[in-house]
Amino acid sequence: MQEPLTSFTEDVTATKRVIDSLDGPCVLVGHSHGGAIITEAGNDEHVKSLVYIAAHALDAGETEVSNGKRYPDTTPHGDIVKTADDYLYLNPADYARDFAADLPVAQAEFEAHEQMPTAASVFASEIPDPAWKIKPTFYLVAKADKIINPDLERMYAKRAHAKTVEIDGASHSAYESHPKDVAALIEQAAQQQGR
Template identity: 65%
Template sequence: MRNLHKNLKTGLLAGALILAASATSAYAAPVKNVVLVHGAFVSGAGWQPVYNILTRDGYHVTLVQEPLTSYREDVTATTRVLAKLQGPAILVGHSYGGAIITEAGNDPHVAGLVYIAAHAPEEGESEAANGKKWPNSAHPFERSPDGFLTIDPAVFHADFAADLPRKQAEFEAHAQIPTAAAVFTTTITHPAWKTKPSWYMVAKADKIINPELERMYAKRAHSHTVEIDGASHSVYESHPQAVAQLIEEAARLAQP
């Protein structure tokens, strides 16, 4: 009987250790879902170089195509994608997409946030208000009679994508998605970066968002931060390897 109790105790202990090891392994496993959110004026197509790297490295990558008709509709488009995922995700936003992930990042699927030359407003802040405090060096946007904004194609290359080939920038300039002006004045209500770990890439030659504003966002959110020399606002296209590397770092370190 004594041996039976001893063997039972040993078996239970071994089982507990196996379960603990499995739990630890699962907890430490990298996040494999990545959701990419584009910014104003452009579509998700610009993420293709980053998408190619991440999928090659074994990540399941989904792109959000926001309507750019209202902030709430853009957040909803993002949470709709998150709802279809199995398991945790890294949520990535470029430019205005950062404001989107700041709210959508509260979704329980999101394990970490990655901001690529992006806005990360505080509660009660808007992109437009922060842009007045830290002015950019780009030309003013063009406004349609019904309240939608675009970038003048004549300055798109210099202002938005100076480190891309001119022909590529010219194509993107004429493929712009008009963006409702109201998205830039909508205030944030519940910033996810207060409760979720974040990573931030500063584009040091950005003319659309002042690099000092980007640094402020990163410092305030206690983000793991990298800065890219000579990078324009289109850093997600011009430096896809560095962007993918930052996303993969987030996937390794963020714990669901």
């Protein structure tokens, strides 16, 4: 599912719409900002476990911006472009280096030009009731991530008592560059629930 990226509330609403369309239990998987979305949407009774792939697992009172200041990433700030209406995206010339260093060049270049701008406001949104406090949690740390500091990813995983996998050389695009590791972690989350 592609969230709208227009506001945090609309992202969570879109996720809940999908959950509501399901007949049985499900596992929510989030990457990057998607982690914040599943942290909120995961409170739904149909959600049995959460899987974070190089993602934000915020606690109450935290934001992606505030945690990024505590654990700075290594992306040069000049690589982030802000539009006149307060949407953000990565400069396509820097995308491969910052977001997808372990993907084939042609794939990274394509993605650089098809990325969806994200409302800047989503990065300052707070989670009132984090689902990882009550749901089984799994986390993949991308050890070469330049978008989210790997130490921040480790902090998220540790405090959520997540079953954690760390991948050497994995960029922020770990879900694409290491699909077997990602699939295995999702399968673990699903099997724990007997599904």
